[in-house]
Amino acid sequence: MTDQIIQKMLEKATAAMKNAYCPYSHFSVGACVLADDGNLYAGCNVENVVYNATHAEVAAVAAMISAGAKRVQKIVIVADCNKIIVPCGGCRQHLREFSSEDMEVYMFNNQGDCDMMKMGDLLVKSFGPEYL
Numbered sequence: 566m567t568d569q570i571i572q573k574m575l576e577k578a579t580a581a582m583k584n585a586y587c588p589y590s591h592f593s594v595g596a597c598v599l600a601d602d603g604n605l606y607a608g609c610n611v612e613n614v615v616y617n618a619t620h621a622e623v624a625a626v627a628a629m630i631s632a633g634a635k636r637v638q639k640i641v642i643v644a645d646c647n648k649i650i651v652p653c654g655g656c657r658q659h660l661r662e663f664s665s666e667d668m669e670v671y672m673f674n675n676q677g678d679c680d681m682m683k684m685g686d687l688l689v690k691s692f693g694p695e696y697l
Contacts, residue, residue, distance in 0.1 A: 574641035581607035593645040596621035600634035622656040637664040643673040
């Protein structure tokens with residue numbers, strides 16, 4: 566079952582990646598989260614002329630929150646390059662806000678290669694909402 570979910574999430578992340586608006590970096594990224602409501606929410610990176618960007622991970626979480634879900638159970642991230650990328654520091658903290666340290670982060674390249682890490686390994690000793 567998990568492999569089927571990850572495959573479906575990869576399909577949605579890849580479709581979102583194809584809609585990325587990245588005329589400056591030319592670096593397309595898509596993401597898809599599995600939320601606590603059981604639904605999948607996707608997002609892509611969106612740049613603008615002042616080089617401020619919404620990253621795909623943040624866009625997927627924003628879609629999830631907009632729909633009323635609250636927690637990320639898993640995330641799939643795919644980049645249109647031959648290297649597996651990891652979320653930037655800001656995205657790691659953003660993801661941590663809406664997940665646990667055990668949340669699985671699946672990172673794909675455009676060749677289908679994958680690496681999986683737990684949120685707690687990506688953001689070691691993280692400060693999360695449970696501290697407030």
